[in-house]
Amino acid sequence: MSDALHDKYSRQVLFSGIGEDGQARLLDSRAVIVGCGAIGAAAANLLARAGIGRIRIIDRDFVEPSNLQRQTLFDEADALQALPKAVAAERKLRAINSAIAVEGVVADLNPRNTTDLLAGFNLILDGTDNFETRFLINDYAVSSGTPWIYAAAVASYGLTMTIRPGLTPCLACLLENGNSTQGLEDTCDTIGVLGPIVNLIASLQVAEALKILSGHPEALHGRLLSCDVWTGRMQSIGVARHPECRACVRREFTYLAGEVQPRITMCGRDSVQIHERDRSIDLGVLQARLRPLVEDVRQNDFLLRFRVAPYEMTVFADGRAILKGTKDPAVARSLYARYIGA
Ligand SMILES: [Zn+2]
Numbered sequence: 001m002s003d004a005l006h007d008k009y010s011r012q013v014l015f016s017g018i019g020e021d022g023q024a025r026l027l028d029s030r031a032v033i034v035g036c037g038a039i040g041a042a043a044a045n046l047l048a049r050a051g052i053g054r055i056r057i058i059d060r061d062f063v064e065p066s067n068l069q070r071q072t073l074f075d076e077a078d079a080l081q082a083l084p085k086a087v088a089a090e091r092k093l094r095a096i097n098s099a100i101a102v103e104g105v106v107a108d109l110n111p112r113n114t115t116d117l118l119a120g121f122n123l124i125l126d127g128t129d130n131f132e133t134r135f136l137i138n139d140y141a142v143s144s145g146t147p148w149i150y151a152a153a154v155a156s157y158g159l160t161m162t163i164r165p166g167l168t169p170c171l172a173c174l175l176e177n178g179n180s181t182q183g184l185e186d187t188c189d190t191i192g193v194l195g196p197i198v199n200l201i202a203s204l205q206v207a208e209a210l211k212i213l214s215g216h217p218e219a220l221h222g223r224l225l226s227c228d229v230w231t232g233r234m235q236s237i238g239v240a241r242h243p244e245c246r247a248c249v250r251r252e253f254t255y256l257a258g259e260v261q262p263r264i265t266m267c268g269r270d271s272v273q274i275h276e277r278d279r280s281i282d283l284g285v286l287q288a289r290l291r292p293l294v295e296d297v298r299q300n301d302f303l304l305r306f307r308v309a310p311y312e313m314t315v316f317a318d319g320r321a322i323l324k325g326t327k328d329p330a331v332a333r334s335l336y337a338r339y340i341g342a
Helices: 003-008 010-014 019-027 038-050 076-080 085-096 114-118 131-144 171-175 195-213 283-290 329-339
Strands: 030-034 054-059 101-106 123-126 148-154 157-163 224-228 234-237 264-266 271-274 295-299 303-308 311-316 321-324
Touching: 003 010, 010 019, 019 195, 030 038, 030 114, 038 054, 038 085, 038 123, 038 148, 038 195, 054 085, 085 101, 114 131, 123 131, 123 195, 131 148, 131 157, 131 171, 148 195, 157 171, 157 195, 195 224, 264 329, 271 329, 283 295, 283 303, 303 329, 311 329, 321 329
Parallel strands: 030 054, 030 123, 054 101, 123 148
Antiparallel strands: 148 157, 157 224, 224 234, 264 271, 271 321, 295 303, 303 311, 311 321
């Protein structure tokens, strides 16, 4: 390690749990974060500052003013430009630490791109906002033997668990097999979320990441941790491997096989996402065509957004679109066909 690097990470190297060897391992490690909302942004910030050598951030969405209350990597200029979160995050993280490799990928993780996007990383961090994507990550992680760290927060409550395939239970052990998922369908879009809980959960998640990536798995907590910053309640729960677990025992990777992925998914309150397969769109051409037909057309290098009252539509260059103002797949499909084309 050079003197400059040694100085940069000196407080972390002084910490006896990490030391010189641990820091060298961190600099040599690769982590991928799926989802760059509040938890993903906070985790990315901490990982970049800690000197994780290579960080990939995958996110499907763009920055909006309502994100800024808790998504600590973004600012008002990002929201004004409606920058994709993966792009805005990459820019911020490069400015924070130019000595590491940071790559933002604007994409929706799905069964067709999961292996391409997640292969080659030592660790996967959960920054997603939905269980469909988490089960997809769990399938990939268990099938490939890659550790991952589940993290979720809503309202003032959050939880996290570290999954090491072959050594610990997996997310399907915890949430499938008839265990109750009641309450898990609440989202930040329906009941809100506080900045402190997402940053707390991301901190717990990144501490686990540092243990794994610096070569200290013996320090992992091995529990399902949950916290509520409003009531002050903290819990640490032991989770057992389910003897019949679909994923880590029977090795049936139904999410990764694409058997569960619908073409249209809910994406927050009153909005749906349309996944179009293998379609690339020239946003400039589309913009010119739509300008006389719709209102408030805005475009940047990554997406095109416009309004057809009462709906707002955001189209990405890969053909994906997010429709705000409806929960009805038929309405979404019809608007997509009318404005983007079948
Ligand atoms: Zn399992």
